[in-house]
Amino acid sequence: MSQIVYFKYYIYLFLFLWVPIEAKLLKPSKDGEKKEILIINGKRRLYYPAEAEGLYYSINGPTRLEFISRYPVLKKKNKSKPYSYSIILNDKDTISVNHRYKVQKSIKSIQHPKHKYTYSGNYFINLNSGTHKVVIYPDKKLKYPVLMRVLSKEFGVVTNKKQILQPLIHQNSLKIKVGDSDVAYYECTSQYPLKIEASGEKTLRIMSRLQFSDSMGQEESYRIKVKEKNKIIGTYYFSTERSSNSFILKRLDKVPGKWRTCEIKVPKGKHHYSIEIPDKHKAVLTRFILY
CATH class of the missing domain: 2.60.120 (Jelly Rolls)
Structure with missing residues (x-):
C-alpha cells in the first residue's frame, strides 16, 4: 500500500490568519x-x-x-x-x-x-x-x-476566502479538542509523508502540532520539509511546548504541542507537494489551508 496520502479541496471558510x-x-x-x-x-x-x-x-x-x-x-x-x-x-x-x-x-x-x-x-x-x-x-x-x-x-492580518484540504486517499483524521471545538488534523511521520494538491496563484498555509509522548520533555523541536517532485521548496524548523488547553481525542496518552505554521507560495496552475518529517520517531499533526 502506498505510504503517501493525497489531499483535495474540501470546504470554504472565512478566517483571520497571520501571514508574512x-x-x-x-x-x-x-x-x-x-x-x-x-x-x-x-x-x-x-x-x-x-x-x-x-x-x-x-x-x-x-x-x-x-x-x-x-x-x-x-x-x-x-x-x-x-x-x-x-x-x-x-x-x-x-x-x-x-x-x-x-x-x-x-x-x-x-x-x-x-x-x-x-x-x-x-x-x-x-x-x-x-x-x-x-x-x-x-x-x-x-x-x-x-x-x-x-x-x-x-x-x-488578512481576512479572505479560504479552502481546507482533505485527503483524496482515505485517511482518518485525528480530532484535537480546543476549547469547545474539535479540529481535524492529519498525522505525518518520516515513514508516512503526506501529499497535497493545490492550484495557484495562492498561498498554502501548513498548521502543525508536534505529538508529545511521555518520554519527551516539556519543550521539543521538529522540522517539516516541503517538496515538489525532486525540488525542495523549503525546510521549516519549529520549537514548541506541550499545550495545556488542548488534547487529542482517542489518544489521551499523547499531548499536542502548541500550534506552529509555515506558508509557501503556490504558483499558477496545479501543483503536488510532498510533506515530509525528517526527524525519525516524531509524529506531527498537520492541517492545510489554501487562500
Missing part, C-alpha cells in the same frame, strides 16, 4: 562589510559569507526567518555539491542544515569571476517575541565560505 508581509534582507551585526554580489537572472543579489568565525545577527521577534544559501564551486566542476552549516539560536539551540544542489551555471560573481554557484537552499525558522541572537557557522570541512542571505518577514 514584505521580506527584509538583514545585515549581520558583526562584519557586515564583508559581502559578495551575485548576478542572478540579470539582478544583483547581496550575500554575506559565513566563515569559521561565524556570521552574527541580532533580530527582534516575532518574525519568520528565511535562510537562503549557496555554495561556490570552481567553473570546471558541474556535479551537484553537498554543503552544510549550523544555526545557533540564543547560545543554546543548535540547528544543523544540510543541502545538496546542482550548479546553476547562469550565476556570475563580481568578486570571483572564476567561480560557479549552486542553486539556492532555503531553510525557515519562526522566532517568538523578544530579541534573539542568531549565529551561522559553516561546516569545518568546507573549502569555501557558505554564502548567506537572511530575510525577515513580519506578520500582518
Whole structure:
C-alpha cells in the first residue's frame, strides 16, 4: 500500500490568519562589510559569507526567518555539491542544515569571476517575541565560505476566502479538542509523508502540532520539509511546548504541542507537494489551508 496520502479541496471558510508581509534582507551585526554580489537572472543579489568565525545577527521577534544559501564551486566542476552549516539560536539551540544542489551555471560573481554557484537552499525558522541572537557557522570541512542571505518577514492580518484540504486517499483524521471545538488534523511521520494538491496563484498555509509522548520533555523541536517532485521548496524548523488547553481525542496518552505554521507560495496552475518529517520517531499533526 502506498505510504503517501493525497489531499483535495474540501470546504470554504472565512478566517483571520497571520501571514508574512514584505521580506527584509538583514545585515549581520558583526562584519557586515564583508559581502559578495551575485548576478542572478540579470539582478544583483547581496550575500554575506559565513566563515569559521561565524556570521552574527541580532533580530527582534516575532518574525519568520528565511535562510537562503549557496555554495561556490570552481567553473570546471558541474556535479551537484553537498554543503552544510549550523544555526545557533540564543547560545543554546543548535540547528544543523544540510543541502545538496546542482550548479546553476547562469550565476556570475563580481568578486570571483572564476567561480560557479549552486542553486539556492532555503531553510525557515519562526522566532517568538523578544530579541534573539542568531549565529551561522559553516561546516569545518568546507573549502569555501557558505554564502548567506537572511530575510525577515513580519506578520500582518488578512481576512479572505479560504479552502481546507482533505485527503483524496482515505485517511482518518485525528480530532484535537480546543476549547469547545474539535479540529481535524492529519498525522505525518518520516515513514508516512503526506501529499497535497493545490492550484495557484495562492498561498498554502501548513498548521502543525508536534505529538508529545511521555518520554519527551516539556519543550521539543521538529522540522517539516516541503517538496515538489525532486525540488525542495523549503525546510521549516519549529520549537514548541506541550499545550495545556488542548488534547487529542482517542489518544489521551499523547499531548499536542502548541500550534506552529509555515506558508509557501503556490504558483499558477496545479501543483503536488510532498510533506515530509525528517526527524525519525516524531509524529506531527498537520492541517492545510489554501487562500
